[in-house]
Amino acid sequence: MLPPGTAQVKAEFLLPINPSESSTKIVLPDDDAAEGSTSHARGHATAEGDQDMRSSGPRRGKLTKAQKKAQTGMNKGRRFGKVRDELDLCFQVAAGGMCDYGDQCRNNHDIPAYMAAKPADLSFPSAEEVQSMPLPKDMNADAPDTAPPPPIGKTACPVFSELGQCRFGFRCRFLGDHIRQTDTGTSELIKNEEKMAYAATASVEANRLSGHAQKLLRTKKYPFPIATAYQKEVEAVSGSTSQPKSTSAIVVSEPDQDMHDAVAPPEPRSGVDEIVEKRTGEITAPADAPDVPMRAVERKRLDWAGKTYLAPLTTVGNLPFRRLCVSYGADITCGEMGLANSFLAGSKEEWSLVRRHPSEKIFGVQIAGSKVANVVSATEVLAKECDSIDFVDLNCGCPIDLIFKTGSGSALLDNVNRLGRIVTGMSRALGEIPVTVKLRTGVKDGKNTAHKLMPRLAPEFNASCITLHGRTRQQRYTRLADWEYIKECVDAVRAREKDEDLPRVPIFGGGDCFSSQDYWTCVEQSGVDGVMVARGALIKPWIFTEIKEHREWDISARERLEGIRKYAEFGLTHFGTDTAGVNSTRRYLCEALSFQYRYVPIGLLEHIPGRINDRAPAFRGRDELETLLASGDSRDWVRISEMFLGPAPEAWSFTPKHKSNSYESQG
Structure with missing residues (x-):
């Protein structure tokens, strides 16, 4: 008898369970860890350090909460150094x-x-x-x-x-x-x-930051006339009791920190955090700086109803993966989350996140930050330096501690006044480029707040599209997404639009979409314009074909292998065909396979469609290749990469981002 939450694989494909392993606890894939940082900064535990933590701690074999998390969470000590030729050529x-x-x-x-x-x-x-x-x-x-x-x-x-x-x-x-x-x-x-x-x-990738602009950013000499003017306006409004009359002005409707609190970072202050203060006395607005903010009715309207949307995804949502999803039918794509401070510092790594391939039909950039001045300034430089952006998305949903503790991501849900200033300022800086906002239902479990915030985002703050993930920050992936609450939020927005005769703003929901049936059921029952697909696309990128064709695709192993070949080709085109580029492609291909192995072929299931949170029991495929593609051993992912990229260097190995996604690391 299989435990609850186990995928119902047909008996003829199940593998016998080793009696010595029958009592071993199966750890579910840690999708919270998959959202985490890939920082390799000093002080993070290494894989060896994690082992040391497991062997130390309280007596009687009990583990602390931190030690348990170290066992099943992220592999924070991952290292992917560049592999170069023995004799490097200029x-x-x-x-x-x-x-x-x-x-x-x-x-x-x-x-x-x-x-x-x-x-x-x-x-x-x-x-x-x-x-x-x-x-x-x-x-x-x-x-x-x-x-x-x-x-x-x-x-x-x-x-x-x-x-x-x-x-x-x-x-x-x-x-x-x-x-x-x-x-x-x-x-x-x-x-x-x-x-x-x-x-x-x-065929050329767009949105490359020029060397001149990068130098100005790094030396803190880049001019920000719109952000500087907006900062002064916010400070003036924050210091008065009168409310602005125009919806395109700054909205201050709740008691909160003033602009000085939003700009001034905690001690110790970093160079990036002081950019706005240092440049205020040095930069004067050019003669052609806009004097009158663009009104909401003048902004480009988004007609996204019926379009498929690939969510921005940390680490794995890179340009090659987005190209793969586009080839399967994704209409809207968004780059990985970038930090406002890093954009302002001219970080090469951060600016690489905004690259766009010509095949991406509708492309956006996602930004995160907590300080009004920094986010608006970063948005202004994005608008000036990137010639191919269709929208900019503000991340108000990221749950990871690294982002939340800085006041960014889902922390903004509890600071509506600051969120409003940020979205309004972004709208001002972007001109005709729309601003979209990604939210969670709330911060704390049982205390949903999105139904109060969402009706305000478009008419008061000039947001052009809203995305709502159906979980709180605290909830993470421990429960299914609450689509009934998403419907409640959609109804609240539509009610205000009707009462005040406002333009219709697109709303996308998100959470647990893993099949065509899931997608269209959510659309019909909740009233959203579409569903932003995240984990479902990581596990089976062909989900967009299923959605477009209203069917569940029993994709063959060879068809899946062709998708892997495409990813390898797109990776080489993006990362390069030299030794370093080949192995960067190999690394990210293995990252993708660390999700794709979790797919259970439809033809093996007792009931379809499959569910995203079901854990597959040990099974064999309908052929050797299908069995190989279902392997949770990271060494097999390397073997698959070698089918397209040649033998991996002797010194190269792949460590999964989240430990529970590799059976070899569960011991």
């Missing part, structure tokens, strides 16, 4: 150019020497070859030939195929696709002029 020389530093360059300029030491080319399988490519050998076998065979297919460079030239030149691990021998016996890089001309307008 990037400019590798691309066929001249190095700006000449003899002073720290990298190698000797192309023949580099080529002699460079690992052999990799080959990438085509979509047709995926249907018959062999499975990798068992890494745990005792046979001497345990190394997986190289991928089949010709040496095809994904970057060259898409852009007409490979920016990695001689460093590319698929070099054979874009090199030829000249009459003089030297090697020459190939360019496809026709593809390059097309790629210049259709």
